[in-house]
Amino acid sequence: MKLINLFKIAIAAIKRNKMRSFLTMLGIVIGVGAVITMLAIGQGSNESIKSSISSMGTNLINVMPASMNRGGVQQGRTASQSLEEKDVYYLQKNCTLIDAVSPEMRSSGQVVFGSKNWPTDVGGGNEDYAVIKKYEIATGRFYTHQEIKSAAKVCVLGQTIVKNVFGEDADPIGQSIRFNNIPFKVIGTFKEKGNNTFGQDQDDMILMPYSTIMKRITRETHLRSIVISAKYEDKITETSTEIEELLRQSHKLKEAEDNDFDIRTQEELISNFSSISQMLLVLLGSISAISLVVGGIGIMNIMYVSVTERTREIGLRLAIGGKGKDILMQFLLEAILLSVIGGLIGVLLGYIVSNTIEGIMNWPILITTDSVLLSFIVCTFIGVFFGWYPARKASALDPIVALRHE
C-alpha cells in the first residue's frame, strides 16, 4: 500500500469521527497532563522539604577537645588544649570529603553603643565560617582573610543586636560598638536566621574573626572547636572517620593512645533526614506509579473500546480488498497521530496546570525533564499499543467474522 494512501485513510478516519478522536486524544491529554502535574507537585514538595532540612545543617561536623581525666578529676573541655590552628590547615589540605573547615571561638559579654547596652555572644571563625554555619550577609560584608590575619577589630551583627542596640531602621554599618570595652567597627549585618532547633535566637550574635576573639577578648592560645561542613550529606560517617584519622596524624597520636578530641555530627538530624527523604522517595514513586497507571488505564480503555467498536469497519475494509497489514498500519498510524498530538498537548497542559497550582496555592512545583519524558513516553506508548493491539486482532480475523462482529 502506498504511504500517501495510508495517510489519507488514517486522516479521513480521524476526521470522520471527530468526537471519538477528540475523546481518545482527551484521554491521552489528561493522562499525560495529570502525570506531569502529580510529579511536579511531588518533586516540588520533595525538594522543598529536603532543602529546608538541609538548611538546618545536617552536614555540619564539630570537633572539640576531649575532656580529660587528670588524676581522677574530670576537667572541663576548655581546660584541654588539644586543637590548634595547624589542625585546621591540615584538614583543609588533606581532607577530601569536606567542603569547608573553620576554627570556632566564642565568648560572651556586654555590647555597648551610645547609651544602649545588650548582653550577647560573640562567635567567629575564618572567612568560610559564614558558609559553614549558613549565615547570609544582609548588608555590608563579611570579614576578609586579611582582617583575620591581623585580628582586626571588625564585626558583623545579627538582626536582634541591630534592633536592640541601634533601633529598627538604623544603619549600623561603619559605626563603632564596644564589646568588653574594646571598640569594634561594624562592617556588616547578617540575615535573620530565626530560632534554632533548641529555641535559641540565632540572631542574637556578633561575628568576628576567630583571631580577634582569641587575641583581644579571651586571650586563649588554643581553639575552642573546629567546625566543618561535609561535602556529602549521605557520607557523614565516612567524613567523620576521615577527619578522625587526619587529626590523629596531625596530633601524632600513637596506636594505643586515645583521641584527644571529640567529633560530633548532627546524628539525629541526619537520621531524620534520611528517613524523611526515604519516605519522600517512596511517596513520589507511588504517586508516579499510581498516576501513570490511572492515566494509562484511561488511555488503554478508550483506545481499546474505540478500535473494538470499529471491527465491522475493519471487516468491510478487508472485504473490499484491504490486506490485514494495510488495515493494521492504518490503525497504528491513527493511534500514533492521536497519541503524539494528545501527548504534546498533555505536556503543555501539565505545565499550565502545575504553574497555576504554584501561583494559586503557593505550592512548590518542580517539573523535571525526566518526569515530562516519562509521562509522555509511557502514555504515548500505551496509547499506541492499545490502538495497535485490538486492531491487530481484528485485522487478523477472517473478513466475514469481522463483518459479523456486533
Next chain:
Amino acid sequence: MSNNNKIIEIKQLHKNYEVGDETVRALQGIDLTINKGEFVAIMGTSGSGKSTLLNILGCLDRASEGDYWLDGSNVKKLKKNQLAEIRSAKLGFVFQSYNLLPRTTALENVELPLLYNPSVSSKLRREKAEAALVAVGLKDRMKHLSNQMSGGQQQRVAIARSIVNDPVIILADEATGNLDTRTSFEIMALFQDLNEKGITIGFVTHESDIARFTKRNIVFRDGRIIKDIETENRARAIEAIRELKNEDYLLN
C-alpha cells in the same frame, strides 16, 4: 462454452461450522460453474446455505472441503494476503446492509477499494469512481454524505463501489433485502443494466419476485443444490417498475 469463459468453478464444496459439540453442515457437496456474463440468482429457504456459499465465492470465508477456482486460480491454496489481492482485483461485494463508511461522501466510499490497490494513481481512482457513480445513476450525489442518503441511494453507492475495480464478478447478498418493492426493482434494473454491459453477477435472494429478473435460478435446500434452471419468463425490471406505476395509479 470454452474454458476461458468459466469465472467460477467449484467442486464438492463443503462447509462445516463447529458450534459447541455439534457440527453444522451448512454446505454439503456443492458443484457449480458460473460463466462470464451470467446473472445467477441463488435462492432457497432461510438457513439453506446461500450466504455461506456467497461468502466463500467472495473469498470472505473459506470452504471446509472441496475446490474453488476463481478466474483460473485455485483459491484453496491462497494465503490471507493473496485472498485480499483477489478480492481487490477480481471481486465486488454488495451487502444487505450497504456497509458504507458513515460521514463519508459517496465518491470517497466508491474510491475506497482502489486506495488499497497501489497500481491505481489518485487521478485514475477519481475518474473510475466518478464513472461508477454515473453508471449507478448518482451523478448528482457524488459529494453527498452516505448517511444523508436514502436506502436505495446507499445501495447504489455500494454497487458503484463493487464495480469500481472492474471485477470479474459481483456478488450480492440480499442486496434488496432492506428496500421496498419499487426501490428493489430499481436496483434490479441497475443490475440488469450492468449485466447487459457484460458484468457477471451472483445474487442471493429468497424472493422469487426478484429472482425473475436474473438469467439463471439456483435453489438451495439444506446445503445442497436442488434446482438449477434457466429463468422462466425472464422479466425486465424497467417494465416491472412501469407496471408498478400503473398499479399505483389504479389504487388511487
